[in-house]
Amino acid sequence: MPTLTIDDKQITVEPGTLVIEAARKLGVEIPHFCYHPKLTVAGNCRMCLVEVEKFPKPQISCNLVATEGMVVKTQSENAKKWRKNVLEFILVNHPIDCPVCDQAGECKLQNYYLSESVKGSQFEEEKVHKPKRVPLGPQVVLDDERCIMCSRCVRFCDEITKTSELGFIERGDHVELRPFPGKQLNNPYSMNTVDICPVGALTSEDFRFKKRVWFLKSAASICTGCSRACNIQMQSHEGKVYRYLPRQNDSVNECWLCDAGRLSYKEINAENRLLHVEKSNVDLFEMISSDQAIQGIVQALQKLGTENLMAMGNAQSSNENNYALKKFALELNSKASFFFSKKEVPHAGEDDFLIKADKNPNTFGVDQLGFKSPLNPPLIKGGRGDFAPNIVFILGELSESDRKKIFSQEPTLTIVLASHRNETTERADFILPTTTFAEEEGSFTNFEGRVQKFSPGLKPRGQMRPAWSWLKEIAQGLEKKWEVNKPEDFLKEGFGLSYSDLGSFGKII
Amino acid sequence: MEKILTQNWSLKDSHTLKVYESTGGYQTLKKLFKMKPDEVIEEVKKSGLRGRGGAGFPTGMKWGFIPKDSSKPKYLCINADESEPGTFKDRYIMELNPHQLIEGAIICCYAIGAKTAYCYIRGEFTAPIQRMEAALQEAYQAGYLGKNIQGSGVDLEIYVHRGAGAYICGEETALLESLEGKRGYPRIKPPFPAIVGLFASPTVINNVETLAALPYILEKGASAYRQWGTEKSPGTKLFSVSGHVKKPGNYEIPLGYPLKKLIYEDCGGMRNGKALKAVIPGGSSVPILTREEAEEVNMDYESLASKGSMLGSGGVIVMDETTCMVKSLLNLAHFYAHESCGQCSPCREGTGWARKILERLEKGEGSTQDLQVLLDIADNMMGKTVCVLSDALAMPIQSFLKRFRGEFEEHIKLGKCPFRN
Numbered sequence: 039m040p041t042l043t044i045d046d047k048q049i050t051v052e053p054g055t056l057v058i059e060a061a062r063k064l065g066v067e068i069p070h071f072c073y074h075p076k077l078t079v080a081g082n083c084r085m086c087l088v089e090v091e092k093f094p095k096p097q098i099s100c101n102l103v104a105t106e107g108m109v110v111k112t113q114s115e116n117a118k119k120w121r122k123n124v125l126e127f128i129l130v131n132h133p134i135d136c137p138v139c140d141q142a143g144e145c146k147l148q149n150y151y152l153s154e155s156v157k158g159s160q161f162e163e164e165k166v167h168k169p170k171r172v173p174l175g176p177q178v179v180l181d182d183e184r185c186i187m188c189s190r191c192v193r194f195c196d197e198i199t200k201t202s203e204l205g206f207i208e209r210g211d212h213v214e215l216r217p218f219p220g221k222q223l224n225n226p227y228s229m230n231t232v233d234i235c236p237v238g239a240l241t242s243e244d245f246r247f248k249k250r251v252w253f254l255k256s257a258a259s260i261c262t263g264c265s266r267a268c269n270i271q272m273q274s275h276e277g278k279v280y281r282y283l284p285r286q287n288d289s290v291n292e293c294w295l296c297d298a299g300r301l302s303y304k305e306i307n308a309e310n311r312l313l314h315v316e317k318s319n320v321d322l323f324e325m326i327s328s329d330q331a332i333q334g335i336v337q338a339l340q341k342l343g344t345e346n347l348m349a350m351g352n353a354q355s356s357n358e359n360n361y362a363l364k365k366f367a368l369e370l371n372s373k374a375s376f377f378f379s380k381k382e383v384p385h386a387g388e389d390d391f392l393i394k395a396d397k398n399p400n401t402f403g404v405d406q407l408g409f410k411s412p413l414n415p416p417l418i419k420g421g422r423g424d425f426a427p428n429i430v431f432i433l434g435e436l437s438e439s440d441r442k443k444i445f446s447q448e449p450t451l452t453i454v455l456a457s458h459r460n461e462t463t464e465r466a467d468f469i470l471p472t473t474t475f476a477e478e479e480g481s482f483t484n485f486e487g488r489v490q491k492f493s494p495g496l497k498p499r500g501q502m503r504p505a506w507s508w509l510k511e512i513a514q515g516l517e518k519k520w521e522v523n524k525p526e527d528f529l530k531e532g533f534g535l536s537y538s539d540l541g542s543f544g545k546i547i
Numbered sequence: 548m549e550k551i552l553t554q555n556w557s558l559k560d561s562h563t564l565k566v567y568e569s570t571g572g573y574q575t576l577k578k579l580f581k582m583k584p585d586e587v588i589e590e591v592k593k594s595g596l597r598g599r600g601g602a603g604f605p606t607g608m609k610w611g612f613i614p615k616d617s618s619k620p621k622y623l624c625i626n627a628d629e630s631e632p633g634t635f636k637d638r639y640i641m642e643l644n645p646h647q648l649i650e651g652a653i654i655c656c657y658a659i660g661a662k663t664a665y666c667y668i669r670g671e672f673t674a675p676i677q678r679m680e681a682a683l684q685e686a687y688q689a690g691y692l693g694k695n696i697q698g699s700g701v702d703l704e705i706y707v708h709r710g711a712g713a714y715i716c717g718e719e720t721a722l723l724e725s726l727e728g729k730r731g732y733p734r735i736k737p738p739f740p741a742i743v744g745l746f747a748s749p750t751v752i753n754n755v756e757t758l759a760a761l762p763y764i765l766e767k768g769a770s771a772y773r774q775w776g777t778e779k780s781p782g783t784k785l786f787s788v789s790g791h792v793k794k795p796g797n798y799e800i801p802l803g804y805p806l807k808k809l810i811y812e813d814c815g816g817m818r819n820g821k822a823l824k825a826v827i828p829g830g831s832s833v834p835i836l837t838r839e840e841a842e843e844v845n846m847d848y849e850s851l852a853s854k855g856s857m858l859g860s861g862g863v864i865v866m867d868e869t870t871c872m873v874k875s876l877l878n879l880a881h882f883y884a885h886e887s888c889g890q891c892s893p894c895r896e897g898t899g900w901a902r903k904i905l906e907r908l909e910k911g912e913g914s915t916q917d918l919q920v921l922l923d924i925a926d927n928m929m930g931k932t933v934c935v936l937s938d939a940l941a942m943p944i945q946s947f948l949k950r951f952r953g954e955f956e957e958h959i960k961l962g963k964c965p966f967r968n
Binding site for chain 2: 079080081082083084085087095096098101120123124126127128130131160161163164166186187205206208209210211212213
């Protein structure tokens, strides 16, 4: 294992480690544009030039393997000068349109100019002009004048998705990024190119011009698009989610996200979010207070008794909410039946990278709690037969088949704890508006049994509450004593895990 | 002096197998196949032959880098992408004596254990391509190529690959990329082609002229080759002389030959009675020499280095007193800006930037500050990119401004080019 010196600090690294990575381990960030740890080394931006003792020429630290006794200087006068000069070159034909550029605030070029250069340009000539606002595909827009030809996006399409849509045409300072003839940047992961573009050349059709990035606040969350449960930064401002960015977890999604998952944030902001408690009254729903709802439900349960109680969990909801539902139902009736519903997407495909056919983030967790799916044996067995539920507690949205099966039995009392108004809530006697994962704390267990925590990015609106909180209140109304007060308590009781057990990258169970 | 490369050029049908064989062509192979590959490499090392493409790297040493124990196939790439402005030697070797190149390629392939060679020829070289293809066909028919060459058990296939028009594809690793069907971008090194070359296999890339010198070295021996040239620059070399001389053309002379003699005797002196002003001695990439320097220097690697220039590819560009140095440098900048592959930031932006400044200077719209910016650009490009294309403009900028600064200042002062009305 070679030991090298970087800026007077020594570090011992694995053989084969690149100097740029060795420096990172020491907390030294060597400025770079084209280097990306998940892509092959291109070495074209020349920003990461460093001075190395006994080397006559400047070296790019992204292609320099650390060797025993190597002495690297990233802060020498030469190294600083080289970076400054590379920046000057890169800015020669750059439009420097930061005020109208979506990347401003998270732009490597802007940041390095401020940290490494802040000098006026000597360039007085006419800049090269190139195409602007070029749609590369359905999700990605190119401004070729901002492109610094780092080739990260090209390498992403060659090496990660292996779809090879992009290449460079022309030469010298007339080089332009283009999809190959007859191709579009339309692979299922195309928006990752926007993430890895170090400048404002590639912007997201969905996000561009929606929000200045410095207003956004991030929450460490989990994508609910499929059972991979990719790690994300949920970015929001004033109660509205604007985008997901991948959050690196090498065991789950590395630093990538699929486009479908990335755009699934729109559900959180949807118009049909439920904000109020509602009670069915003949053909209409009337708004009632939370207390009225709890009282009403408690009274109905006391009146009806809890024979034929059914609890419908949901693979879209957290371990904590599903466990709360299980606990609740078992305390009411130890013979209650437990099923769960899930989002069903016809012809949902999967690939050998991230996308899974199961479009639910928590099928594993719900299944582990003992909820069954599909609804089996069938409820319809000579009409109101043995399995016909009298009282149903439903978490989230039912699949179409589950909905038909349950409501054909005409249950006496249907309580729906849901975040969105939909065909399931239409059939409810009581609608209890819940938070989604975006507004609550909790965990999902992904397809391989990895339990991962998510944090809230938004504050709950209106009367919405986490499902576990509603259930706890009703249980208390029924004089049940619940010693669980926060999501983590439910995880502990239901799964024997604390949030610290999950760490930053989740825990396989 | 004995000619090693051009001895057949004046013969009728010199490009045919018949004529080549009549002058002893392919006879070296008998000797070759009796030698061990290592002995061949050793002989080439002893000869002191240096790469004739421009870098002057010792050929035998380059071959010695090919790993002996690799399970991968090994390749020879013949660099026939001759594109350096001022250089026009390889095309004539291919046109006038292609079999000598093929024989040289066989020697190299035998030494390094390659069974496949690719001849990457500049796309515009229509006649050399035709001659090479015809010569390869003759060589296959005569059993000098293909399976079991001359009963030796040695196999070799040579393919011609036509370039698509990019100077950068003469850079050896861009050549490999292009040959693999990719955009002609030079590769970052390490790894070097000897380890990871064509199709990720050990590869030697040799210039046409380098390979053409091999039959002589093998036949007559390293010491015979060394009787020509100097101790550190042995052998003969082709110099392509262009510009304001009476007899431009290719001249095969021993290394160490005085440039003054080449210009004033071999090339018949300056045209139209004009005086010599400057010489670019080794292709457009190398630093320019003043008349005084040119008249003192000898044409070998060390002597040219001592004058601050390089032997390069041997393209000697001779300029007389009517030549505008600003216009000449602009011409070079235009070339390098056009041919920069655009991969590395300093070269992509620097070459184009320099061209724009020089355009203004030539029109008389420049300022003294521009000269400093030009020097900054050169300094900031030099040695900071994947390949040396940026150096190839940086060196002319630096040398033109060092040796002919007055002429640039005159353009600024007059507000026009003094060489134009």
